[in-house]
Every structure is written in structure tokens, then in C-alpha cells.
Amino acid sequence: MGHPLGEGEAIEVEHVYIGHERLSVPRLIFRRLTAEEWQKRMAYVQKKEKRKGKALTRQTLEQKKYHILLTNLPQESFDGQQVYELYSLRWPIEWLFKA
Numbered sequence: 001m002g003h004p005l006g007e008g009e010a011i012e013v014e015h016v017y018i019g020h021e022r023l024s025v026p027r028l029i030f031r032r033l034t035a036e037e038w039q040k041r042m043a044y045v046q047k048k049e050k051r052k053g054k055a056l057t058r059q060t061l062e063q064k065k066y067h068i069l070l071t072n073l074p075q076e077s078f079d080g081q082q083v084y085e086l087y088s089l090r091w092p093i094e095w096l097f098k099a
Contacts, residue, residue, distance in 0.1 A: 005032040005066075010080040016070065029069040029080045038065055 005011060009032055016026035033041065041064055049056055071083055078086070 005030065007032055007034045010084070012075075012080055027069075027071050027073065027075060027083070029071070029083055031067045031069070031080065031084055033065055033067060 011030050013028040013030070014026075016028045042061075045060075045064055046056065067084065069083055069087055071087075073083055073086075
């Protein structure tokens with residue numbers, strides 16, 4: 001990425017390859033979390049790392065500022081913000097079924 005993203009900003013990367021295969025209609029979306037979202041994530045991560053007895057590195061802290069999504073949802077139907085909102089709704093549903 002050429003410039004740092006501001007809070008809540010997103011950038012999409014086109015033509016994503018995994019290995020030597022090109023995914024069909026791949027989209028890689030980097031979204032920087034807002035301060036409130038980052039605080040929630042950090043509380044969760046710190047609790048998790050403390051339980052494991054590990055310390056957070058500076059690199060890990062920087063990585064946790066971003067939400068990274070790889071999707072094949074068509075760009076014509078869903079912009080980056082809509083994809084983020086859909087995934088935000090999906091995970092609570094996954095946790096409900098897991099329970």
C-alpha cells in the first residue's frame with residue numbers, strides 16, 4: 001500500500017493470486033479499524049494472549065489495526081464497506097451455530 005489508511009478507510013487490491021492459481025473474481029480488501037473497533041479488538045487480543053502467557057509484539061499490534069477480507073463477492077453488487085458489514089453480520093451467526 002502506498003499511503004497509510006485513515007480510520008475506517010479501505011482499499012481494494014485487484015488481481016489476487018494464491019499460489020499459481022488465479023481465484024475467480026477475487027477481491028482483497030484492507031480496512032483500517034476505527035479507534036473504537038480497535039479498542040474492542042485489543043481487549044479481546046490482550047485477554048487471549050494473557051491466557052496463553054504471551055506478550056504482544058509491536059508488529060502484532062500494528063497488524064491488529066486492520067481488517068483483511070478475501071472474497072469473491074462481485075464488486076458491481078457490493079462495495080468494500082458493504083462486504084465488511086456483511087462479514088460483520090456473518091461471524092456472530094457462525095458463533096451461534098458453533099454454540
